[in-house]
Amino acid sequence: MPLLHVSMRAGKPDAYRQAILDNLYRAMREALNVPEDDQFMTISELAPANFRCGNAYGVERSDDAVLIQITVFASRTAEQKGALYRRIADLLGESPGIRPEDVFVNVLDAPKENWSVGHGIAQFA
Template identity: 70%
Template sequence: MPLINISLRAGKTDAYRQAISDSLYRAMRDTLGVPESDHFMTISEHTAANFRTGNAYGIVRSADVVYIQVTVFSTRTAEQKKALYRRAAELLGDNPGIAPEDVFIVVHDAAKENWSVGHGLAQFA
């Protein structure tokens, strides 16, 4: 039950944004065992003035950097997260063609009782 927020510089096509969503969904299915139809993603586009990046940590990033925040149950292992990072970079490289140095991912762990996916219930607590 991941929740994904994707941020990128404005101006990309609908097909480009769809490819990002599709590639991330596939990466989660491949590495985290996310069930079919578990699509909970938003994409936010930002003007160049409101979208900054740097070359910290020895990685030279381009204007095409994509920031991806993934919130998951706190039961995910470090190995699952590492597999997600690798698979997402691979798939995003294939489609829509994002360079691996431009794939910036942060995973946030959330306890199961912190989720309500509808009807005001804590479905996973």
Template identity: 65%
Template structure:
């Protein structure tokens, strides 16, 4: 059950933002063993003065279209699954909404299964 937070500069149309949601869900279904209908995502938009990134860190030429994607997920995926997810996200976001691979910044935060409550005050995975 990944929980995804996306941060980006303000100004993109709703269709662009929805394409990001759709693409991330597809990439997770294809590479990360995410069940059908497991979609918990937010997008936070920031004005330029409130959004900072390095345009060249580690030799990656980023633009103002850079998108930060943080995925909180159970600590059950292999290194191969993580690499496949990163590659698939970059590929699919290139197709829709048209993000350059250099502008796709992804971070996975792994948590123990008992650290989730999906409602009713219960720890469903514990």
């Protein structure tokens, strides 16, 4: 039950953005065993004045950097997260062609009782 959000600079075509979402979903299916059609994903496109990525931690980022934040059940292991990071970088490199240096991923753990996916109930608690 991941909840995923991507922030990026505005100006990329629809196909570019769709490739990001498609490959993020694929990476989550492969690395986290996310169920079929479990797709809760958004992209925010920001004007250059509203989007800044530095080159901290020895990573030279370009204007094509994407910030990806994924909230998951707190049950994911460090190994699963590591596999997810690698798979995301590989797939986004293939399509739409984002350099691995421009893929910034943050995974947030949330207890199952923190989720309601509809009907005003905590389905996973």
